Amino acid sequence: xxxxxxxxxxxxxxTVFIWLGILLVAYALLPAWSLDYGIQESSGEEIFAAYxxxxxxxxxxxxxxxxxxxxxxxxxxxxxxxxxxxFDAGYALFCALFMLVSATLIGRGLGYASIGMxxxxxxxxxxxxSRLEWLGGDRFVLGSLVCIVALIGxxxxxxSIAIFIPMFTNDVGEFAPLQFMVVLGxxxxxxxxxxSFMLSIAVGIxxxxxxLVLAIYTTRIAKRSAIIGRVFSILPIVTPPFIVGLxxxxxxxxxxxVTELMVTWFGLTNTNWLYGFTGIWLAQVLAFTPMxxxxxxxxxxxxxxxLEEASYTLRANRYQTFRRVFLPLLKPALxxxxxxxxxxxxxDFSNPLVLGGNFDVLxxxxxxxxxxxxxxxxxxSTLGVILLVFSLLVFxxxxxxxxxxxxxxxxxxxxxxxxxxxxxxxVWIVTAILAIWVTFNGLLYGSIFYGSFTVNWGVDYTLTLDxxxxxxxxxxxxxxxxxxxxxxxxxxxxAPITALFGLLIAYIVVRQQFRGKKTIxxxxxxxxxxxxxxxxxxxxxxxxxxxxxxxxxxxxxIISMVMRNVPVGxxxxxxxxxxxxxxxDEASLSLRAGSMRTVMYILLPLLRPAILSALIYSFxxxxxxxxxxxxxxxxxxxVATAYILNRVEDxxxxxxxxxxxxxxxxxxxxxxxxxxxxxxxxxxxxxAKTNQ
Numbered sequence: 197x198x199x200x201x202x203x204x205x206x207x208x209x210x211t212v213f214i215w216l217g218i219l220l221v222a223y224a225l226l227p228a229w230s231l232d233y234g235i236q237e238s239s240g241e242e243i244f245a246a247y248x249x250x251x252x253x254x255x256x257x258x259x260x261x262x263x264x265x266x267x268x269x270x271x272x273x274x275x276x277x278x279x280x281x282x283f284d285a286g287y288a289l290f291c292a293l294f295m296l297v298s299a300t301l302i303g304r305g306l307g308y309a310s311i312g313m314x315x316x317x318x319x320x321x322x323x324x325x326s327r328l329e330w331l332g333g334d335r336f337v338l339g340s341l342v343c344i345v346a347l348i349g350x351x352x353x354x355x356s357i358a359i360f361i362p363m364f365t366n367d368v369g370e371f372a373p374l375q376f377m378v379v380l381g382x383x384x385x386x387x388x389x390x391x392s393f394m395l396s397i398a399v400g401i402x403x404x405x406x407x408l409v410l411a412i413y414t415t416r417i418a419k420r421s422a423i424i425g426r427v428f429s430i431l432p433i434v435t436p437p438f439i440v441g442l443x444x445x446x447x448x449x450x451x452x453x454v455t456e457l458m459v460t461w462f463g464l465t466n467t468n469w470l471y472g473f474t475g476i477w478l479a480q481v482l483a484f485t486p487m488x489x490x491x492x493x494x495x496x497x498x499x500x501x502x503l504e505e506a507s508y509t510l511r512a513n514r515y516q517t518f519r520r521v522f523l524p525l526l527k528p529a530l531x532x533x534x535x536x537x538x539x540x541x542x543x544d545f546s547n548p549l550v551l552g553g554n555f556d557v558l559x560x561x562x563x564x565x566x567x568x569x570x571x572x573x574x575x576x577s578t579l580g581v582i583l584l585v586f587s588l589l590v591f592x593x594x595x596x597x598x599x600x601x602x603x604x605x606x607x608x609x610x611x612x613x614x615x616x617x618x619x620x621x622x623v624w625i626v627t628a629i630l631a632i633w634v635t636f637n638g639l640l641y642g643s644i645f646y647g648s649f650t651v652n653w654g655v656d657y658t659l660t661l662d663x664x665x666x667x668x669x670x671x672x673x674x675x676x677x678x679x680x681x682x683x684x685x686x687x688x689x690x691a692p693i694t695a696l697f698g699l700l701i702a703y704i705v706v707r708q709q710f711r712g713k714k715t716i717x718x719x720x721x722x723x724x725x726x727x728x729x730x731x732x733x734x735x736x737x738x739x740x741x742x743x744x745x746x747x748x749x750x751x752x753x754i755i756s757m758v759m760r761n762v763p764v765g766x767x768x769x770x771x772x773x774x775x776x777x778x779x780x781d782e783a784s785l786s787l788r789a790g791s792m793r794t795v796m797y798i799l800l801p802l803l804r805p806a807i808l809s810a811l812i813y814s815f816x817x818x819x820x821x822x823x824x825x826x827x828x829x830x831x832x833x834x835v836a837t838a839y840i841l842n843r844v845e846d847x848x849x850x851x852x853x854x855x856x857x858x859x860x861x862x863x864x865x866x867x868x869x870x871x872x873x874x875x876x877x878x879x880x881x882x883x884a885k886t887n888q
Contacts, residue, residue: 222312407488451654698765728823
């Protein structure tokens with residue numbers, strides 16, 4: 197009798213049964229299958245069928261299979277019952293995979309019920325692993341790890357695999373392993389591939405050179421004028437796509453004032469010289485140089501001056517020291533900047549669209565295959581795979597080769613020493629190049645803001661507010677207001693998810709030890725390597741068919757924003773956690789606080805600056821993204837960059853520039869407000885420490 201009571205008590209205490217109840221409720225209350233046209237536009241019969249209650253339905257197995265866990269041995273959970281917990285975890289995983297595979301085989305999309313059912317199955321897996329005392333049996337850590345692996349698998353690995361499928365199928369969907377050779381056999385496609393590679397290498401060289409010049413000036417020459425580097429590191433981040441290309445067009449296009457000056461004073465006859473390789477190279481160098489600058493600026497600041505002092509004591513002059521000491525120490529940073537810019541150039545879609553002319557590149561060619569008159573998923577997939585493979589190759593070189601090399605220049609607590617001056621002639625050269633760079637950028641952004649107030653650039657320079665009236669003077673339901681509101685809403689939802697999800701991954705990677713940790717970190721960082729155009733296509737191919745239908749919804753736009761920017765949150769979290777001693781976690785855990793309470797009450801308050809920086813950067817990047825979401829937006833999910841793209845394609849450059857200038861001002865205001873608030877917090881903390 198007492199034994200049976202113990203069994204009943206154990207059954208009532210077993211949380212697995214609670215999650216099985218939640219799974220049952222989710223299946224009963226929510227539709228198991230997705231509706232093609234939503235609940236409002238579907239008939240009662242279609243809604244009833246979506247619930248999976250009509251006749252024999254495979255979705256009933258989704259419910260019945262997990263319920264088999266009710267009949268496992270009803271005994272208290274403990275270490276001696278390891279096989280039972282292994283069965284729980286494995287069987288719950290089997291049930292989740294069965295749902296995905298069965299929906300794929302019958303060609304139907306999963307409904308809302310699947311969300312609750314997957315959560316319940318994930319919770320059962322977490323409980324089983326905690327009872328196996330894996331990772332110390334910490335349910336918060338295990339639950340986070342299960343969630344991270346699931347999201348990585350669904351939204352990173354699955355789309356990356358989906359892009360390969362059309363490449364090996366023919367027009368009727370049959371398997372054809374060599375079908376992609378038909379696409380690659382076209383001379384035009386080979387020329388496009390060659391154009392992209394040559395352009396990316398040229399842009400990488402140009403950006404690395406100008407980034408080095410800017411970094412040398414701000415770290416070794418400038419005193420009060422070092423803010424110049426900071427300004428030009430912010431501007432391209434807040435500049436929407438197409439705007440740099442349009443600004444260059446206003447300056448040096450057919451009707452640009454620089455072109456008119458060259459025609460008048462120098463007798464220029466070819467006014468179309470900008471369109472093609474030259475124009476794209478110029479626009480991309482202007483857009484991506486600040487990225488190289490930020491990498492090199494940080495690297496130069498870590499070079500210990502004592503190394504240069506040692507060179508001078510060995511009677512080397514300033515040029516020899518610069519060439520044989522300074523530059524060799526920057527090799528990893530130079531290579532890093534060069535490779536990252538190559539990937540950004542390959543992924544750039546906006547500048548080639550504006551300035552490409554007859555010079556086609558991979559990103560624009562893929563766009564035309566998807567949105568052109570003749571939809572060609574096979575050709576788009578083939579070019580997307582080429583772009584993806586090359587970008588991943590560059591990323592792997594940067595991650596595995598450069599990342600493992602050691603160029604340590606600071607160790608111990610020795611005196612830092614004084615920064616050594618550069619050769620006088622080099623100072624003059626760097627300053628002259630910087631002056632040209634600043635002047636050109638000043639003219640560029642001046643043209644953008646001035647052009648937004650003109651009637652017709654190159655024809656009628658009369659100042660007017662018509663461009664802004666067309667955008668925001670038609671009420672909140674017309675013009676640019678719907679796209680601006682949707683953009684701010686999507687970015688506002690995506691940014692905190694990005695920051696928190698990135699911090700969670702960083703916590704698991706930095707603070708926990710388990711097999712596969714490096715794989716998780718590497719996989720999430722692949723989002724940086726995958727070009728935006730490829731990411732957009734992969735999401736269409738992955739989520740426009742069973743088992744997950746997301747295309748045409750706001751969810752896919754938000755998910756794309758999160759996954760594209762989550763490496764920023766991860767890096768911010770890793771950097772922040774690296775500054776916090778692990779003894780803080782250990783002290784909290786020793787007081788029986790648990791991992792969740794430790795993260796909530798210890799780590800999150802201390803990581804607030806890192807979280808806020810990731811939050812604001814993710815928000816700005818979400819607003820300015822275009823290449824990844826241009827394939828995902830619909831008339832019901834409008835975003836600002838897609839609206840600007842439509843105006844560019846319609847030839848309404850004034851309206852596009854006006855919208856871009858508004859976005860620049862809005863995002864600059866957000867960044868400076870954030871910087872002011874964080875700065876005030878830092879000042880307050882420093883004062884508090886001083887007063888103690």
